[in-house]
Amino acid sequence: MQDRDETDVVDRPSQYARSIAYAEGVAAHDFGRDRARNPYSSQDLVLAVVWITGWDTAEREAVERSREPGEHQCPFCGAPAVGQTFLGYVCREHGGE
Incomplete structure (x- = not known):
C-alpha cells in the first residue's frame, strides 16, 4: 500500500464528474x-465552479x-476582429489576418 503525502488531493472530483458538470452548465x-x-452550489464548490464555467x-x-x-x-483588447483562430475571432495584433 502506498503512503500518501500532504500534496495528494483525495476530495477532488474526478475528471469525469467535472466534464459532466461542465456539460450540464452548457445545457x-x-x-x-x-x-x-x-x-452543485450546495454540494461541491469545485463542481459548482465548473458548472458556472x-x-x-x-x-x-x-x-x-x-x-x-x-x-x-x-x-x-476589444478591437474589431479581422480573422478567426483557434482562440476565436481576434484582431491583427493577436494573430488575425
Whole structure:
C-alpha cells in the first residue's frame, strides 16, 4: 500500500464528474435556466465552479453566434476582429489576418 503525502488531493472530483458538470452548465444555458440555479452550489464548490464555467462559455458562444460577421471583437483588447483562430475571432495584433 502506498503512503500518501500532504500534496495528494483525495476530495477532488474526478475528471469525469467535472466534464459532466461542465456539460450540464452548457445545457442549462441552452435550455434557458438561470445562472443562479446551480445544482452543485450546495454540494461541491469545485463542481459548482465548473458548472458556472460551462454556463458562461455557452453564453459567450451564443453572443458570438448572434453577431454579424463584421461585428466580432477581439476578446483580449476589444478591437474589431479581422480573422478567426483557434482562440476565436481576434484582431491583427493577436494573430488575425
